[in-house]
Amino acid sequence: MSAIEAPGRTMEIDLVTHAESMTGTRPRLSAHGLVKRYGERVALEASDFELPPATIAAIVGPNGSGKSTLLGCLARTVLHDGRVFLDGEPIERSAPGRVAYLPQRLRLPATATVGEVLALFRRFAGGVADRVAPPPGFVPDERRPLGQLSGGQAQRTALAATLQGRPDLVLLDEPLANLDDDARAATMALLAEHRAAGATILVASPTAVDLLAVVDRVLALRDGRIVHIGPAASFLGRLPLVIWVRLEAGTSGDDLSGLPAALRSRREGDWLALECREEDAVELLRELDARGVPAARIRIGGPEDPTRASPLDRP
Amino acid sequence: MIALAGFHFRTIARGRSSLVAVIGFAVATGIVALLGLDSFRQLGLGAVSPAAVAVLNLALLLPTALGALIGALTVTAGRETGLLAMIRARGLSIAGLIGAAWLAVTGVAWLALVAGFGLAALVVAGNVPLGDMPAFVGLLIVTMAAAATASAVGVLVGTAVRTRLQAALVALAAWFVLAVGLDLVVVGLGVFLRAGEPALLAAVLANPLQAARVLALLLLDASGSVLGPVGAYLLMRFDHLGAVALLAVDLAAWIGAPLGGAILLLRHRDL
Numbered sequence: 236m237s238a239i240e241a242p243g244r245t246m247e248i249d250l251v252t253h254a255e256s257m258t259g260t261r262p263r264l265s266a267h268g269l270v271k272r273y274g275e276r277v278a279l280e281a282s283d284f285e286l287p288p289a290t291i292a293a294i295v296g297p298n299g300s301g302k303s304t305l306l307g308c309l310a311r312t313v314l315h316d317g318r319v320f321l322d323g324e325p326i327e328r329s330a331p332g333r334v335a336y337l338p339q340r341l342r343l344p345a346t347a348t349v350g351e352v353l354a355l356f357r358r359f360a361g362g363v364a365d366r367v368a369p370p371p372g373f374v375p376d377e378r379r380p381l382g383q384l385s386g387g388q389a390q391r392t393a394l395a396a397t398l399q400g401r402p403d404l405v406l407l408d409e410p411l412a413n414l415d416d417d418a419r420a421a422t423m424a425l426l427a428e429h430r431a432a433g434a435t436i437l438v439a440s441p442t443a444v445d446l447l448a449v450v451d452r453v454l455a456l457r458d459g460r461i462v463h464i465g466p467a468a469s470f471l472g473r474l475p476l477v478i479w480v481r482l483e484a485g486t487s488g489d490d491l492s493g494l495p496a497a498l499r500s501r502r503e504g505d506w507l508a509l510e511c512r513e514e515d516a517v518e519l520l521r522e523l524d525a526r527g528v529p530a531a532r533i534r535i536g537g538p539e540d541p542t543r544a545s546p547l548d549r550p
Numbered sequence: 551m552i553a554l555a556g557f558h559f560r561t562i563a564r565g566r567s568s569l570v571a572v573i574g575f576a577v578a579t580g581i582v583a584l585l586g587l588d589s590f591r592q593l594g595l596g597a598v599s600p601a602a603v604a605v606l607n608l609a610l611l612l613p614t615a616l617g618a619l620i621g622a623l624t625v626t627a628g629r630e631t632g633l634l635a636m637i638r639a640r641g642l643s644i645a646g647l648i649g650a651a652w653l654a655v656t657g658v659a660w661l662a663l664v665a666g667f668g669l670a671a672l673v674v675a676g677n678v679p680l681g682d683m684p685a686f687v688g689l690l691i692v693t694m695a696a697a698a699t700a701s702a703v704g705v706l707v708g709t710a711v712r713t714r715l716q717a718a719l720v721a722l723a724a725w726f727v728l729a730v731g732l733d734l735v736v737v738g739l740g741v742f743l744r745a746g747e748p749a750l751l752a753a754v755l756a757n758p759l760q761a762a763r764v765l766a767l768l769l770l771d772a773s774g775s776v777l778g779p780v781g782a783y784l785l786m787r788f789d790h791l792g793a794v795a796l797l798a799v800d801l802a803a804w805i806g807a808p809l810g811g812a813i814l815l816l817r818h819r820d821l
Contacts, residue, residue, distance in 0.1 A: 342630075
């Protein structure tokens with residue numbers, strides 16, 4: 236892994252992937268110079284990237300960072316500049332059924348039944364048997380109309396339809412939305428089985444947390460640009476840690492905001508959130524101690540909410 | 551494509567609005583046929599009776615409105631909900647997506663026509679001579695062709711707009727222009743410009759609903775007398791078979807051109 240400093244951003248280039256392609260293992264997916272513009276606005280300016288077979292990659296980034304646009308470009312449903320290759324061939328020439336795509340907030344017709352949806356996508360699966368069957372109970376009763384299903388049941392139906400056949404490239408846009416914990420676990424297991432059979436899977440999600448159990452790589456987007464691509468572990472190491480300090484009544488916390496080890500700070504009610512790199516966390520705690528902040532007023536983790544963070548003075 | 555068309559057809563046909571439209575058209579056609587029997591003692595398809603013209607107008611207006619509206623909504627809804635993107639990623643071509651939508655919508659419009667004409671046939675059975683049957687079937691075929699053209703126009707509208715509300719408004723506006731607006735323009739400008747028969751024929755060909763109406767009346771009345779100067783000019787210039795062929799080709803073009811336009815348009819748009 237190497238890091239390249241560019242103006243305004245840091246980009247890690249996944250040398251492992253490139254090395255694989257150089258040593259003869261053909262990448263499953265190669266994207267070159269993908270750019271999507273809406274008028275003057277550049278929605279996506281993705282650098283070249285490659286993914287090997289049998290990989291699950293998470294595409295993460297805040298809302299509007301270009302995750303869905305990137306998946307749309309790969310699925311050939313969004314017009315773009317640049318080229319996409321599947322096993323070395325232009326993706327537009329790939330055989331029917333090799334690419335599967337689940338768009339974000341898919342809404343299938345309410346009058347269609349579960350069975351009809353599955354039958355429709357079976358027809359477009361390339362005429363091959365399913366690689367992996369969903370676990371029992373994952374797909375609702377095939378006679379039920381989609382209009383009578385809950386959001387989670389409809390999402391499971393869409394997932395099952397998407398994963399039919401033997402797709403080599405699976406593109407899923409927030410597939411875990413509306414799913415309960417059991418369905419999430421079942422979906423993760425399904426994706427892992429497809430990966431084991433050789434599929435390359437890209438999953439878009441606002442955060443990588445709900446995908447960490449299965450992803451191999453993380454592709455992080457910000458403002459339409461790839462700011463990180465690499466193994467999931469290296470992405471986790473880059474995530475800022477949040478140290479929460481409960482402020483005493485009448486204090487602003489301004490004196491703590493500028494501590495050298497803190498990347499940035501923000502107020503959340505009575506709490507001050509100090510973001511730092513994981514390796515700087517101990518140094519920041521020492522600085523807080525030096526300023527007389529007792530451990531009882533400090534919590535670690537829970538990037539959005541101090542009540543979900545861990546107290547420092549208790550194991 | 552056929553699989554997607556079948557899926558679209560089933561989901562559209564089960565929709566409440568489609569069912570209401572199909573049943574409504576069937577009931578209206580049945581009532582017109584009954585009124586024809588009551589007022590004129592027979593529907594008189596052997597000649598051009600008021601009841602036959604009423605059935606023709608009904609069949610040219612309601613199913614075409616249905617085709618234009620549902621055609622536009624099917625494509626727009628497919629794009630909005632992600633269904634078309636999902637299918638496209640699986641390898642179906644843009645032409646396949648458009649063709650499937652048109653087939654399904656046309657099928658629903660035809661379902662309405664068959665239901666309506668079926669009910670009319672039941673009403674007039676026993677009152678209309680058997681010799682009128684070819685004209686009755688011809689009327690059905692022509693109105694089916696008109697519905698197919700309106701569906702194609704609707705599909706084109708669906709690819710050109712972004713939301714279902716826009717699709718519904720533009721499709722109904724397009725249908726209104728074809729059903730009424732162009733006639734009013736021709737009537738107004740024709741008087742003002744003293745347009746001759748060739749110009750009137752061009753106006754007929756430029757409007758699929760008008761072309762279908764003229765074709766149907768030609769099938770009902772081979773002399774073309776009910777069509778006035780345009781009919782006389784048509785028969786003089788092309789004879790009966792030629793005129794029928796010209797109008798049939800015009801209707802086919804009114805199916806092919808909007809569908810071709812829709813394919814071209816969608817190839818240059820995001821799904």
